[in-house]
Amino acid sequence: MPPAALLSLGCLPALLGTTQQPPAPALTLHIMLDWTKSDFVEPLIDLAAGCGYKAVMLEVGGNVALKAQGGTRADWSPDEIRRLVSHAHRRGLEVIPCTSLLSHPECAPRHPKYIDPEMGWRLWEPGAYEFISAIVEEICDLFDHPRYFHARLDEAGPAVAANSERLGISPADFLADHIRRLRDICRQNGARLVIWHDMLAPPDQIPFANSNGGPPLNCWRAVEAVPKDVVINFWLYDFEAQHALGPEFFLSRRFEVWLSPWLHPGPMGLWAARRGLPILQTIWIDPSSVPFCEWQLRAIVTASDARLRHNQPPPGGLRDATLRAVQLVMRPPARHGQLLQVTLPETPPASMPDAPNLSLLLASLPAKLRMGMADLALRCPLVAWQPSPSxxxxxxxxxxxxxxxxxxxxxxxxxxxxxxxxxxxxxxxxxxxxxxxxxxxxxxxxxxxxxxxxxxxxxxxxxxxxxxxxxxxxxxxxxxxxxxxxxxxxxxxxxxxxxDARWQNLLSQPPAASSSQVIATLPSNAKRPVRALWLIHATLHNMPMRSRESSLELPAVGQVLVTTDKGEEVLPVLWGHHVACWRTPRWLVDALGRPARNVWLAWATDTPDGGVACLWATRLPLPRPLRVRRLRLQITPAGREAGWVVAALALEF
Missing domain, CATH: 2.60.120 (Jelly Rolls)
Incomplete structure (x- = not known):
């Protein structure tokens, strides 16, 4: 069996003569604390947990007041880092620290002697590795003794050239020695070293794969001397089939390999899922910026979606897959009421064309759903769908x-x-x-x-x-x-x-609505106060989000009118915040462009035409616990244009 196959089966520790360890997290989200305001980090962690990620990687450096670098004033205190780590652990996420230990001095710890602000680390200086050891030890303590430690080492040409010249050795020998030293320091702290791949990549063997280890330094030759328990993190932002040569180069040399996409993670995510390789989804945009809303959040969800869709059963098992996905969404907070049953057809209805159409799929849902302590009878469908012409x-x-x-x-x-x-x-x-x-x-x-x-x-x-x-x-x-x-x-x-010639928009063919609302009446014995409503829903089309000076204007596709014993509450449903298009999983944000809370990708599956069908789970909290007597779901003109579809409704007591 080739080494790559053994690796995909988790046999690397046995090959190295070490104890079998739990596998690496299948899906990790990278968060740069140096670029991220404090009030954005916990929502990003929550987003990762809601989207099915298994870990977060928090990148730190001079922005943290570490004792090893003099405890100087910084953006983050050690207690704040511990709070973030604890929050991630409570959400069931593993936490991986990252700091730059060769290049990118703007992301590295601070020290006037050992770090050049232009080039990077001056490792020829006496005491440099003792300083690195103290940094790694302190960070591992803050992160509650992590299993992995990411040291970057990417785009390190100037640092490799300067250090190898001052030490009088070849660039390849310097890089191999530096990686061995970092690996030993990490092992002393119970962590496994992770590095970016590019300085070890030969451009003649891995074309178009960010191969920065080529001429004139040719430091890629260090790859044969790098210990095999070092994890190689392969990063490439526009992955196509021919780029698989890159990770295969390292897999064939018995390295464990992680893959890192950026704004277009779908192709790499699906390839990684087929090969059983972990994904570390990168963030290289300030989360407080509007471009973050437009690009990065979409990538975060898409990376999760690629992993999720690969693991979905074929369409014949849609019902069971949906049940599992919805239950996963409903389960984590203990106070949530459990959605007991959602019925989807075992096979698509006869009227469904070869390429599954979500509108037809949702139209086939039964009118009755069983939820916890209450039966909600949906008296009429929200929209009567007809097959859309191509x-x-x-x-x-x-x-x-x-x-x-x-x-x-x-x-x-x-x-x-x-x-x-x-x-x-x-x-x-x-x-x-x-x-x-x-x-x-x-x-x-x-x-x-x-x-x-x-x-x-x-x-x-x-x-x-x-x-x-x-x-x-x-x-x-x-x-x-x-x-x-x-x-x-x-x-x-x-x-x-x-x-057309009559100026009718041919791209906007809103389905005919048999009714503008769904009415759900609760039985008289439903006495428990309701904390929130849950919708499983999607839209058929995208809607524009308008940017204002300090916020975003999000269109309302509908609203839920809740009749309670205290009067009526109106809960708006906003496109881009509570729900998005079923076909192209997108970012979901609040009015300020930050990651939205209380919304998850509930279910997704591939379609034969290469697309995706997905449903969103949204929690709409009531202002306080109230006894609900009647619910009405109203669709707005924007909702008709977007094609808002509600697949299921549940209560949280």
Missing amino acids: LDDTLASAEKPLRVVRADGASRLIDGVNRPRGEGELILYTSGYGPRTGTNIYGTEHVVVDGTLQEIAPDCYGIGDSHIPPGGFVLSAHCAGDGPGFLSGMGRWQPVKIV
Whole structure:
């Protein structure tokens, strides 16, 4: 059996002659405390726990008042670090410390003698490793003696060059010796060393894989002298199938390998799940910034979703999978009422097309759900769904000419659909044309999914042959016309419309509603006060979130009207905060752009067309415990446009 296969079976400790240890966390979330305000960290930890992560990695350095670096004033006190570690442990998460012990001095501990603010560590100075030992020991104590210690060592060219020159040895010999010393220091503190891969990666053997160990230093040659109990953390932010050469290079040398994506974790996450390798999802954006809301939170959820979806049973077991997922969501806080039963069909209904359609799936749900102490009878469905026509059929039957409309209202004629692009033309390509547009580089292309601009070409030249997403489309403009200028006025995540000759939006086909509300009446013997309501729900389409000066404006897709013995309470349901699109798992935030609390990805599964179907679990707390007599779920005009679907309702007593 090859070493990589033994590794995937957890045989590495036996190969090394060590005691079998529990496996590494399957999914870890990386949080940089140097970039993260104190009131954002606990919500991120809660988000990780809610999304199924098994651990968090907290990166520390000069921002923590460590005794070893003089206890100088810093952003974080030791007691605050202990509080974060305890909070993560209470949420069932393992905690891994990280600090930079070679490069990136801005993320390293502070010391005027041992750390150069431009280059990194001066390890030729007497006492440098004694200082590192004291730092590692103190951090391990703050983190309650962790199993792993991440020392980074990434992008360390200047530090490797300076240290090897001052010590009079080759860069490869210096790097191997430094890793061995760090490994011994970590072992003395009961931790296993983890490092980034790039300084040990040969560019000729691992192309396109952040291989920083090549010429002129060629320090990648140290890889054969690195102890095999060092964990190699392979980072690559746009992973494709050919990039598997990178982790396989280290697996073949009997290293344990972790994988780290960034903003597009889906492909790497699915590959890692198939190979049984852990994922460490990175965060390289300030969580207080609006871009964090748009990109990073979506990646956090997608990384979890990729791992979750890989482990889902085939569609025949949808009911059991949903039950398990919902119960996991409901279980962690002990005070939550248990959702006892959600019934989904064992097999899709006969009317369902080959590619599962979530609207049809939810329409097949029975009208009665059993929940804890109360039976809620859903008297009518929220929306009566009909199979939606494909985008190709809609465009083919639309009254011509077609136009594309930007968020600011400006429009431009579409010169053709699903045909080769001519000089000066703007062409719309759907997946009915094929997997790619087949265009040359003399133009620019934007990708639209669910009526929202997902990918923007940065220039008006050099972009062609784009991938066409299933259910979405590509706008392709030749550089000789006005198309590139028109497309440049579009912003990422902004809505896009395709209108016919009568200016009807062909992308907005809201299903016909048989009723604007669902009424749930509680039996007269339901005497217990209710603390909160739980919704299992999703939307069929994305909705725009508008940025204001100091907050975000989130559209309401519906509201829950709760009649109690004290009057009526209104609980709004906000898109982007309480619920998101079933097809593209997205970020969920509060009005300030911070990670939303009280919402989880409840269930997800793959669809044959390469997409995903998911449901969100949202807790809507009442202002105080109240005896509930009647519930009404009202859908708003925005909810009709988004296609808000409620699959299940439960009470928390």
